[in-house]
Amino acid sequence: MPSTPRKPADQTKRRARTIQAGDAINKILDPAFRKRGFATRDIVAYWRQIAPENYRDITMPDRLNWPRGEAGAEGARLYLRCLPGRTHEVEHDAPKIVEAINRYFGYFLVGSVRLSNEPFTPRSVETPQKHPHPDARQRDRIDSEVAKVGDSGLQEALRLLGVGISSRKR
Numbered sequence: 001m002p003s004t005p006r007k008p009a010d011q012t013k014r015r016a017r018t019i020q021a022g023d024a025i026n027k028i029l030d031p032a033f034r035k036r037g038f039a040t041r042d043i044v045a046y047w048r049q050i051a052p053e054n055y056r057d058i059t060m061p062d063r064l065n066w067p068r069g070e071a072g073a074e075g076a077r078l079y080l081r082c083l084p085g086r087t088h089e090v091e092h093d094a095p096k097i098v099e100a101i102n103r104y105f106g107y108f109l110v111g112s113v114r115l116s117n118e119p120f121t122p123r124s125v126e127t128p129q130k131h132p133h134p135d136a137r138q139r140d141r142i143d144s145e146v147a148k149v150g151d152s153g154l155q156e157a158l159r160l161l162g163v164g165i166s167s168r169k170r
Helices: 021-035 087-092 094-105 136-146 152-166
Strands: 059-065 076-082 110-115
Touching: 076 087, 076 094, 087 094, 087 110, 094 110, 136 152
Parallel strands: 076 110
Antiparallel strands: 059 076
């Protein structure tokens, strides 16, 4: 019975290959950003470095609207989500925002800034998380167990460890 010829190792295609997480995310996010008018994610991803200092935390790019006709002759219109109550300030300083964006990219990308109707919620990254402290009964139990250890430095370390473990959420 004739055997089937095998392909050399360098000609076989590996189907189960690994890819980097960034590449997988790019494939998912890029169509969504293109739908909003962004060619790349740079203006959204680096907004805190691009925007003037007063507007880093109160605004966020929503979409780019490119003019019809000549390819980008007048620059795109950038729609920003803005924190309620700060809209007049953003509208007044729109030329400063446009200048900062174009300076960052090094070419005339944005011609004007308008406010989006989409709601804006500021980031909650900087809020510290509160850890519950153990009750008096748990602290007494930890202290009685730790008292059995002779070394005072080790006692304190074990006490802190016990408090840390007992204050974790179950």
